[in-house]
Amino acid sequence: MSSVPGRSSSRRFLPPDPRVEEPYRFTPKLAVRVGMLGALALAVFAVLLLRLWGLQILAGSQYLRDAQNNQLRTVRVPAPRGPILDREGRVLVWNQPGTAIQLWPADLPKQGRYAMLQRLAGVIAVPISQIADQLQRHAGDPVTPVTVANWVNDKAHEQQVDYLLEHASDFPGVEVAQTTLRQYPRSTLAAQLLGYVGEISAPELKQLSKDGYRAGDRIGQAGVEAAYDSLLRGQPGIAQLRVDSLGRPRSALTLEQQPQVGNAVRLTVDMMLQQTAERALRFSIDLAHRSKNPYADGGAIVALDPRDGSVLALASNPTYDPSVYVGRVDPKKLAPLVDAQAARQANYPTIDRALDGVYPPGSIFKPAVALAALQEHIVSPYQLVSCTPTYTVKAQYGQQVFKNWDPYFSQAITLPEALARSCDTYFYQLGYDFYQLPPDRGHPLQAWAHSFGFGSPTGIDVGPDGSGLLPDPEWRQATYTKKTDPCCWQIDRLWKPGDSIQLAIGQKDLLVTPIQMARFYAMIANGGSLVTPHVFEDVEQPSPRGSLPQVLRRYTASPPQPTGVDPSALAVVKQGLYDATHQTYGTSSGIFSSFPVPIAGKTGTAEKVVQLPDGTSKLLNQSWFCGYGPFDGTDYKGRPPIVVCAIVENGGHGGDTAAPAALQVFEQWFGLHVPPATVFPPDLSR
């Protein structure tokens, strides 16, 4: 080190010795290279600084917005659903405060997750398999909390909520949130009509996402809740939540947009009448049991305003309490609603029999046949036709004999009397006459029945809207093929005299729903126009306490469709229906003749092959009554006219079981309370 200068100084003027290293000097050449490195360094820093300037100063606001959007997550705050009211504004469904137990999937612990969920399952008494299921269904969506339990705020759940809140640190990712739940203050009242609310399913979401529905939303699943969900659900609020990069919430919700409470939906249904109808059904089923019809176990009542199709009552029995869908779901209580085996045991309580139950109508279909026969000039109103105990018709192989229900009556009668007496043989004759019409006349009986609304949905605004079955020769051809009926299709596909004859008394293949039947009687009552039944009256904006609610939209009823029925023909049929309830020979005069309001109506006793619980099948009578009043279509003491159709499954004769139920509905509607027992001794049997 120190020897270098000495050595170099001593040989300064000698030529360089190749064996000796040249002493180091900072040469101009190296200076240039260092200078170049410096320039490179300056260039590098200039680039970095310019880039920093560009990002932070020139594009800073853009990136700032990105950064803010990064951490703010928009969360939907569900709006409380609107209430459902009856026509008088009485509450049928509203809300109650509840507690939701929610899981934030992203925040669940990675290790020991199963153990924690198992502990949670124990605390909230929800099976772990169900929780796992829920999480599985929401996999891939870590930002929407998964609701594993909804509790009504009551004493029973207070302890569990307290426990979860106290031990919150043991349950990371579990949130105890406030929510609103459906409450049914009238318990089972109109359960099938009102429907229930449940979490949106994947297929529903697929279909409805364009209408603003999102995963986790609760949505009407049946009845009015489903049909008018868009009105009831309100507008979910929008809240912002600060989250980290894993989506874990880091702040409380801040509301950007208040949720808008759903609107109130007012129904045309009269709560008191609905109550009466449901009680009347239970009463009639009980009555049927006592009059030796042990298999009576269900039924329906439809009450309509014949002028515009407003549904006044829509009862279906058996029923259920929709609150089993709310809060902690009790599997035992829910089973009849979702499990096939249990549902059969409970006779399918979720089916709305008034809208979707299909039955053979029996004699209540006779007015339709009478109208068709008059229109087609098959019979004239006061032409005498013999009503005999049996009716015999030549069939392909020998003779076929059809019986009248009354084996002791044999006389020639007019059409009104045939309706009043419900003479089967009279109508057999009409049916056979229809059968014998030349082919170029088509199938006028079915054509008229079709224009009276049979065989197609009624167009009611809540589901399910059954269409029943109106058989005709084409239907037989299409239904009975080699495939479906290998043994006998060649015979079965033919429309035979018996088909027309039995159709004339509403038997064999014909199937109707109670609402179709009520619509048909409404047509008779209102002078020949087919109404579209509806339960929706109006939608109202909830208003501050004390002030009147503001009606947003009323139901725009489609005008009743004229069926083209001749008024004089209608008058004859009306006469027959009035006689049925008032003449001594009328099938329900015992019940309606002394009723202060003139009621016209028809009983029906339809035979149906019923599968019994023990596996055997038996021909049982479906008990029907359809009627309307006041007969002249005017108001009775300020009460508008009403059409009532009642059916009791396997309930025996229409006059014995269904007519008393209908009577109670009329009594309630016209404000004539007569205790049922005084009208109808409990031990009466035919």
Place this chain on the structure above:
Amino acid sequence: MIEYAGSGSGRGERAVRGELAQVGLLARRIDWLLMLAVVGLVAYGLWAIAGITRHDVAGDPGYFARRQAIYVVLGAVGFLLGFLVDPEFLQRRKRLVYGLTVGAMVLVFLAGSVSRGSRRWISLGSFQLQPSEFGKLLFVLALAGFAASRPRRTTSIRAVLEIVLIGLFPILLVFVQPDIGTALVYLAALAAVLFVSGVRWLHLGVLAAVTVLGVVGVLWLLPAAGVHPLKQYQVDRLIGFTNPSKDPSGTTYNINQSMTAVGAGGLRGRGVSGATQTALSYLPEHQTDFVFASLSEQRGFVGGAFLLLLYLLVVWRGLRVITVAQDVFGAIVAGGIVVGLLFQVFVNIGMTMGIAPITGIPAPFLSVGGSAMVANLTAIGVLQSIHARGRLGLRRRGGSR
């Protein structure tokens, strides 16, 4: 002094005193501006890290800052070591130094722990030793040793190729760890060594052309021929920065989040609690690879530019050390160290702003990490040693004239 230099054996009290006096003389001749810049960088970095990592460890906001402070203390020891060891000693022991470099790389293969698909670290209790960081300094020292021992002959192509081959071996070892980023730093240092040692422009041009061909071959030609020397994620990271919006949730997620963080900082920065990209963990690796993005988010253009200026000061003073070096070895070492630093600064900071490939290169003196901090401070010690000894030699030379 002459006695000291001449005495190879008999060490008495005088010798020790002489040594201490030598150290005192040396210490007075360090580059004070370089010292100021490095101390400023380290202090500024510690302050920045304290803010950046405040939300990282729940319940212990000072965890990383404390660790980093310990590394700085260790780094100060490294600085002293680098400063006190005579570069000539290192030059003489170039084969040992080279052996150490290669040995460290091999050790990583034998004892290293695998993390995120690569084998870079050796666990020492709660610390993780990253030999390739120390390797940067050793590599430069060894190469400079070989280059300086044949100062005339670096003009011959044979000598150049020898040095290149000597250098490529450790580079290959780093490359297959795999740690492409560090391998690139080594490559930059190798280029600097060749450049400063006076390799001819023609030779430099040929080498540059071969390098470009090699890169093209690795990235395009070999994959096209069915050979894949790089893993797909490496290719994505290397070329992903050219088009960051292509795949925002995948490869380029980091780069987008990083640029968002930098941009959101604006002029004055968002502060420690307002810097959501950092605090809410949108920014990955924000205490190491993406530390500059966090710093820019929290401290804004003012804070980022200040850091860049400190780096520039270090690089400028480092380049100046080349000019005061008393021998070619010192000049080459200084050049290799400074260019290595410059390259790391550019790639790391450029990466956070989307103008350089994503490689796992830490920001010198800023990123949390013991190996890098100690290695870099030791390198500064070597720089200061070269500077001080050069100054001392200058004065002595001037005195003898």
